[in-house]
Amino acid sequence: MRKTCLNSVYDLARRDDRVIFIGSDLGVNTLDEFKNNIPERFFMEGISEQHIIGMAAGLAMEGNIPYVNTISVFLTRRCFEQIVLDLCLHNLNVRLIGNGGGLVYAPLGPTHLAVEDIAILRTIPNMTILAPADAKEIARLMELTVEHDGPVYIRLAKGGDHIVTPDDQEYKIGKSIRVREGKDILIITTGVTLQISLDAARSLASKGVEAGILHIHTIKPLDTKAIIERLAEVPALITVEEGTVIGGLGSSVAEIVAEADFGQPKKFKRIGVPDTFSDNFGSQKELMEGFGITAANVAQTALELIDVKSG
Amino acid sequence: MNGKNNSGLDERSLGLRRMIVKTLGSAGRGHLGPAFSIVEIITVLYDKVMKFKPGAPEWNGRDRFILSKGHGCAALYVMLADKGFFSCSELERFCKYDGLLGGHPEFNIPGVEASTGSLGHGLSIGIGMALNARLRRMDYNVYVLLGDGECGEGSIWEGAMSASKHGLENLVAIVDYNKSQAYGSTSEVLDLEPFADKWRGFGFGVVEVDGHDVGGLLSAFKNAPARKGKPTAVICHTVKGKGAPFTENNMEWHHKNKISDQDIDLLLKALEA
Numbered sequence: 001m002r003k004t005c006l007n008s009v010y011d012l013a014r015r016d017d018r019v020i021f022i023g024s025d026l027g028v029n030t031l032d033e034f035k036n037n038i039p040e041r042f043f044m045e046g047i048s049e050q051h052i053i054g055m056a057a058g059l060a061m062e063g064n065i066p067y068v069n070t071i072s073v074f075l076t077r078r079c080f081e082q083i084v085l086d087l088c089l090h091n092l093n094v095r096l097i098g099n100g101g102g103l104v105y106a107p108l109g110p111t112h113l114a115v116e117d118i119a120i121l122r123t124i125p126n127m128t129i130l131a132p133a134d135a136k137e138i139a140r141l142m143e144l145t146v147e148h149d150g151p152v153y154i155r156l157a158k159g160g161d162h163i164v165t166p167d168d169q170e171y172k173i174g175k176s177i178r179v180r181e182g183k184d185i186l187i188i189t190t191g192v193t194l195q196i197s198l199d200a201a202r203s204l205a206s207k208g209v210e211a212g213i214l215h216i217h218t219i220k221p222l223d224t225k226a227i228i229e230r231l232a233e234v235p236a237l238i239t240v241e242e243g244t245v246i247g248g249l250g251s252s253v254a255e256i257v258a259e260a261d262f263g264q265p266k267k268f269k270r271i272g273v274p275d276t277f278s279d280n281f282g283s284q285k286e287l288m289e290g291f292g293i294t295a296a297n298v299a300q301t302a303l304e305l306i307d308v309k310s311g
Numbered sequence: 312m313n314g315k316n317n318s319g320l321d322e323r324s325l326g327l328r329r330m331i332v333k334t335l336g337s338a339g340r341g342h343l344g345p346a347f348s349i350v351e352i353i354t355v356l357y358d359k360v361m362k363f364k365p366g367a368p369e370w371n372g373r374d375r376f377i378l379s380k381g382h383g384c385a386a387l388y389v390m391l392a393d394k395g396f397f398s399c400s401e402l403e404r405f406c407k408y409d410g411l412l413g414g415h416p417e418f419n420i421p422g423v424e425a426s427t428g429s430l431g432h433g434l435s436i437g438i439g440m441a442l443n444a445r446l447r448r449m450d451y452n453v454y455v456l457l458g459d460g461e462c463g464e465g466s467i468w469e470g471a472m473s474a475s476k477h478g479l480e481n482l483v484a485i486v487d488y489n490k491s492q493a494y495g496s497t498s499e500v501l502d503l504e505p506f507a508d509k510w511r512g513f514g515f516g517v518v519e520v521d522g523h524d525v526g527g528l529l530s531a532f533k534n535a536p537a538r539k540g541k542p543t544a545v546i547c548h549t550v551k552g553k554g555a556p557f558t559e560n561n562m563e564w565h566h567k568n569k570i571s572d573q574d575i576d577l578l579l580k581a582l583e584a
Contacts, residue, residue, distance in 0.1 A: 040446055051435045051469035058439020061425065062447070081429060082466075086436060089426055090418055 001159045002099055004135040008142035009067045009097075010034040013041060016146055020059055022052055024070035049074045053082035053094075060092035065146060071105070072098030072114035072155060080120060087151040088126045094151050101131065101155035101191060102242030103273075103287040106280075113287075114155070115273045118190075119247025121153050122220050128173060129219040131155040131191040134163045137217055140171040148173055157192045157242075158284055164195050165215070176223035178230075182212035185236045185302050188227070190216045190249045193240040196288075199295035204302055211302060222252055228260050236267035236305040240298055242288065245272040267305045271298060316584055318554055320523070323358070324350055328554045329582050330389035330402065335567075336575040338406035341414065343578075344552035344564040346385040348489045348522070349456060352547055355528040356454060357390050365395040368421040374451050375440050377424050379433020380458030380487060381415040382566070387423070388412050396422035431464030433457065434484060438474050441482040441542075452535070456485045460492030463501045468513065474542040475514025482542040483535050484515065487522065489551035493565050510544040522547025555581035 010033060013019040021034055022043040035042040045052050049070060056066040068075070075098050076083070087094050098114060105112035121127050128150060132138040138156070145152055152173075169177050179194065180201055187197045194215045201211040214230050216223065231237060237257070239250040250270030257266055273291050280290055288294060315321055320328070327350050335341035357363075361374040378387050385405070392399045397411060397420070404410035411420055415428030425436050437455035444451050461467065474482050486506075494500050503509070510517045516538030520527040528547070535543040551565070552558035555578055567574075 043442075045473055048469035048473065050431075050466040051438075051473055054432055054435025054466070054470065055439040055442070055473065057425075058436040058441075059443055060439070061436070062440055062443035064443060064446075082432065085426065085429055086432055 001132065001135045001138050001161060002156050003159065005097060005138050005142060005154065005156055006031055006069065008139060012142065012146055013038055016065070017041075018063060018065045019146065020064050020066040022056055022066050022068045024049055024052060024074070026069065049079050050082050053079045054086050056094045057082075057086035057090060057092055060094045061090065065093045065095070067095045067097060069097040070099065071112065072101050072117050073112055076114065076117040076121060076153070083121070083127075083151070084124050088124045091126045091150045093149070095145050096151070096153045098153065098155050101157060103284045104158045106282055106284045106287045109281060110277050113278060115243045116247070117153070117155060118219055118241070118243050118249065119251070122247060122252065126150045127220055128152045129155070130173070130217055131219055132157070132217050133165050133189070133192055133194040133215060134161050135159075136163050137165040137171070141173065141217060144171070144173050155191060161192050162195055164198055171217075174218045174221045174223060176226045177215040177217065179215045180211070180213040182210035183234060184210045185238065185306055186212045186214060186230050186234045187298065187302070188214050188216060188237060188239045188249065188253055190219055190241055193242055193293065196293065196295045197240050197298055200298035200302065203295060203299045207303070209302065209306065216249060219249060219252065222256075224256055227253060227256055231257065231260070231266060232262060235264070236302070238268075238298060238301055238305065239270045239272070240293065241272040242293060243272055244275070245270040246275055248272060269301050269305060271301060316582060317556060318559070320554060321525075322584055323354060325554070325582050325584055327354060327386070327389050327393065329579055330393070331385045332575060332578045332582065334385050334389060334402040334405045335570055336572075337403045339570050340406065340568045341385055341570070342382040342566045343385070343558060343570075344561070345380060345383040345458065345487075347554045347558060348549040348551045349383050349386050349487050350553070351523045351525055351528060352456060352485060352487065353386050353390050355525055355532060357394060359529055360532045361454065362451070363394075363422070365422070368396055372449070372451060375424050375437065375453045377427065377433040377437050377453070377455045378416055379427055379455050380430065380461050381427035383456075383458070383487070384412075384414070384416045387416060391420070391422040394422075430458065430461040431466040434467055434470035435473070437482060438470055438477070438479065441474070441479045442477060444481050452481045452483065454483045454485060456487060458492075459486055459488045459490065459497050459503060460500070462486065462503055471510070471513040471515065478540045479542045480536040480540060483532065483545060484510075484542065485545045485547060487549050488546050489549040491551050491560065491562065491565075495562065507546055510546070514541060515544040516541045517544045517546065519546045519548065522549035523553055557581070
């Protein structure tokens with residue numbers, strides 16, 4: 001996904017001379033072709049993230065469209081104030097590409113786990129947040145980022161993820177994707193949790209439970225209308241995210257559910273990272289298993305919510 | 312007195328300071344000391360150095376000025392009003408609920424490039440603008456006015472390394488070195504010395520001037536870049552609260568949230584030639 005995303009930046013830069021790339025201290029040979037062919041719009045600025053956001057802001061104030069890339073936590077945690085003031089207050093066309101969204105950097109420990117990126121960025125006016133599920137989806141969304149008005153945060157997953165996003169739907173920033181229909185429960189996903197949820201839905205189908213899936217590639221602005229429409233059709237819902245359940249996708253949906261008038265209350269569970277730091281390492285998959293961000297747990301939670309015996 | 316007051320300031324400097332006093336007086340609050348210390352810096356830039364069009368604040372060929380020490384904004388506001396970027400009547404609505412001018416500069420004010428107030432942001436924004444001039448083959452200069460206390464922010468030095476790396480000859484970092492910050496002297500709170508050597512060490516051409524000497528400031532700005540192929544740092548030795556004997560180097564005048572009518576009268580009197 002990361003390779004697709006960065007190659008997209010190069011493609012965009014070749015077509016549009018407003019596009020600029022700024023990295024911090026990325027892996028050797030990153031975007032060599034860009035650097036060799038358009039050196040004047042390629043910047044590798046070193047481990048100076050606060051400065052990089054300000055510099056990107058200055059370039060954007062002059063009409064450029066900088067794409068800034070580094071590890072998610074350093075973009076979002078360290079630079080929160082620069083993002084709020086330099087980018088969002090001025091509503092500038094800067095694109096932040098965060099590597100290793102969620103639990104991707106599991107073996108590197110909690111300093112590298114981007115679990116609250118969505119939660120904190122969601123509170124900032126003018127911000128747009130994208131969390132694609134696979135390489136195909138990031139390619140589609142990257143095309144849309146050039147003309148988008150205002151700052152965008154793009155949360156990248158590990159890469160090599162199965163392609164699961166459907167081809168037959170319209171991809172627009174702010175528009176959710178109806179991946180699967182089902183009348184018994186709705187599973188709302190973002191990022192790579194779409195894959196987990198598809199596995200869960202297949203498992204539920206074998207038990208006679210029809211689970212629908214609504215995929216949210218844009219957490220902000222949230223497709224509130226579609227969420228309410230889909231929720232009106234089901235008695236229960238689960239949100240699944242690779243990030244903290246405090247303030248992220250689950251909270252966003254909870255806010256909608258709390259204020260909507262469905263007549264009957266919805267049964268609702270949020271699956272994601274609980275309110276704790278991780279003290280484990282291993283792999284992304286292992287950390288997700290540890291936090292219950294798995295197909296098996298989504299399926300089991302669904303069965304419990306709609307009161308179907310799992311046996 | 313040759314048209315000068317006790318602080319040796321000329322009528323232009325005194326007139327702008329009186330406008331600052333009236334601006335803060337209309338709100339009964341504000342940062343007076345930090346504004347008084349940068350009046351000559353801003354005056355030289357806007358009267359004699361920078362290209363701009365008050366009727367077309369976003370004119371592409373303009374020189375860019377960023378007041379990174381945003382709390383000194385009253386000095387910028389009175390200059391922008393004086394030049395006609397907006398009506399002088401806006402000064403009377405300083406910090407009002409629906410006023411144009413708040414306690415820190417906002418980018419929607421005609422003539423203000425960037426919203427500042429949280430310290431440590433302006434230099435990097437200016438670097439982005441200076442890089443754009445190179446990229447788009449434009450000949451504007453970028454002036455960023457920093458506070459001395461502000462130079463405690465790590466982001467300033469991240470930016471300094473970058474400006475040097477890119478050899479931004481069109482960038483001038485100006486430091487209002489009045490040697491004091493909100494709590495006390497910079498030497499006690501977080502010492503900046505050897506300050507000029509720091510900027511040199513970070514790859515800048517450095518000029519030190521008396522920040523209230525109009526001729527010295529003009530020469531420093533006109534001769535930038537101070538060193539070929541390098542960004543310039545103009546370290547301005549200033550007096551915080553410069554202009555009235557009782558505000559100079561008086562920490563009580565860094566920021567006041569109650570400025571009385573009597574204070575205003577005393578200030579205006581001290582600022583007469």
